[in-house]
Amino acid sequence: MRVFVFPGQGAQFPGMGKNLYETETAKSLFEQANGILGFRITDIMFDGTAEDLKQTKVTQPAVFLHSVILAKIYPDFKPDMVAGHSLGEFSALVAAGAMDFESGLRLVAARAKAMQKACELQPSTMAAILGLDDATVEQICSEIDDIVVPANYNCVGQLVISGSVAAVEKACGKLKAAGAKRALVLPVGGAFHSPLMEPARVELEAAIQATAFNKPVCPIYQNIDAKPHTEPEIIKQNLVKQLTAPVRWTQSVQNMLADGAVSFVELGPGTVLQGLIKKIDSSVSAESKQSI
Numbered sequence: 001m002r003v004f005v006f007p008g009q010g011a012q013f014p015g016m017g018k019n020l021y022e023t024e025t026a027k028s029l030f031e032q033a034n035g036i037l038g039f040r041i042t043d044i045m046f047d048g049t050a051e052d053l054k055q056t057k058v059t060q061p062a063v064f065l066h067s068v069i070l071a072k073i074y075p076d077f078k079p080d081m082v083a084g085h086s087l088g089e090f091s092a093l094v095a096a097g098a099m100d101f102e103s104g105l106r107l108v109a110a111r112a113k114a115m116q117k118a119c120e121l122q123p124s125t126m127a128a129i130l131g132l133d134d135a136t137v138e139q140i141c142s143e144i145d146d147i148v149v150p151a152n153y154n155c156v157g158q159l160v161i162s163g164s165v166a167a168v169e170k171a172c173g174k175l176k177a178a179g180a181k182r183a184l185v186l187p188v189g190g191a192f193h194s195p196l197m198e199p200a201r202v203e204l205e206a207a208i209q210a211t212a213f214n215k216p217v218c219p220i221y222q223n224i225d226a227k228p229h230t231e232p233e234i235i236k237q238n239l240v241k242q243l244t245a246p247v248r249w250t251q252s253v254q255n256m257l258a259d260g261a262v263s264f265v266e267l268g269p270g271t272v273l274q275g276l277i278k279k280i281d282s283s284v285s286a287e288s289k290q291s292i
Contacts, residue, residue, distance in 0.1 A: 001080035001260045004095065004267055005277070006067045006088035008247075009060055011270040012053045017066045018046040026069045029101060033065055036105050041065070056119075056189065060112040061105060064091050067268035068104065071095035074267065081228065081256055083221040085273060086152070086193070086247050087111070089239065095267070096216035098235060103211050110207045114200035115243070119190030121199060126151060126162045126188050127172050131181030134159055134250075140174045151193035153250040155279040160186070162194040193246050201243040208236050226251035228259070249273075253280040 020026040021042070034040045037057075044052050045062050053059060067084075068091050071077055077095070084092035087108065094104035124147075129137050134150070137159050141148050148163030148171045161171055168191075172183035191197065213236055219228030224238045226248040253261075253276070266273045 001262055002078070003081045003083065003256055003261045003264045004071065004074075004077070004079045004092070005082070005264055005273045006071075006084035006091035006095065007063065007266065007268040007270060007273050008084065008086035008088045009063060011268055011272055012059055012062050012066075013269055014048060014050055014053065016045050016053075016062060016269045017042070017069065020066075020069055020073070021046070023073055025073050029069050029072065030065065032102070033061065033105055036102060037061060037109060056112045056116040057109070060087050060108050063087060063268060064094075064105065064108045067091035068094050068101060070267040074265075079218050081219055081221060081259070081261060082216070083252050083256065084223075085249055086223065086242070088268065088273075089220070089223055089242065091268065092220055093213075093216065093235065093239075096218055096220055097214060098216040098220065098232065099211060099213050107204075107207055107211060111200070111204050111243075114203040115190065115192065115197065117203070118197050118200040122196060123165045124163060124191035124194070124196050125165050125168050125185055126160050126191060127168050127183055127185045129159050129161060129172075129175050129180050129183050131157055132159070132175060132179060133157075136178055137161065137175060140178060141171055144170055144174075146170075147191070147195055149194050150246050151191075152247045154247075155250050155253075155276045156283040158276075158279075162191040163196065164191065193242075193244065195244055197243045201240060204243060205240045208239055211236075221252040221256055223247040223249070223252070226255050228255075249276065250280055253277050257281060 082092040082096045146167035148167035151162035152160035175183045213232035222238045
């Protein structure tokens with residue numbers, strides 16, 4: 001079974017999508033996006049600097065655009081499953097027909113603005129924790145008397161935490177003492193996928209509930225529970241919850257493999273997800289061998 005996966009924020013790079021603009025379908029969608037967003041995002045994507053691309057109002061729509069356009073022009077795009085990492089879930093839903101291109105882009109733009117507002121309310125950040133098991137990271141975060149929680153379960157031995165600046169720094173110290181190979185604070189603007197995104201969740205919920213969703217052509221394994229979904233109302237509820245809950249990417253890939261996934265195709269800038277999938281697949285294979 002073939003799976004198409006879609007990356008999230010952080011996958012952007014200068015010049016992204018410029019080579020796609022030559023195709024008629026891509027050009028039409030790019031120009032439509034310029035009109036919907038009210039500024040020429042193509043100018044920033046094609047000719048802007050890395051710093052330009054870091055603007056919240058640019059980053060998320062840019063990654064979404066690149067991913068969805070690749071799906072639109074992909075030869076014989078017939079997925080058996082789809083999944084997206086954080087922002088990538090919106091790309092996956094549009095690619096699988098759960099909502100149309102314009103609706104998806106408007107939601108992504110609204111999500112970016114809502115998240116930026118939430119980031120400005122309190123200093124917050126994220127940190128990558130390498131070389132510790134999930135249970136240890138979860139336990140140490142739970143012992144800190146401020147907001148710090150697991151945010152991205154990226155692969156076995158790689159978990160990103162999220163919370164207030166002080167709590168994340170305190171957690172990093174404790175996690176290093178517990179044996180983490182690295183505890184690296186990330187250059188991000190806020191505590192994504194944590195309770196500190198609650199104002200953004202409330203704002204985005206209204207936009208999601210006002211958007212028409214269809215049944216996708218295949219199951220989407222959603223971040224919130226790593227399970228396959230096809231019912232529009234459930235998908236919408238899960239999208240709302242996603243902003244304040246962790247991205248369960250490790251569990252999603254494990255479940256897709258268990259459900260018969262054979263090949264994974266990443267559509268979007270970069271190949272970060274392919275690297276994570278290989279690590280998850282290897283850990284699943286290792287566990288299978290140990291159980292024989």
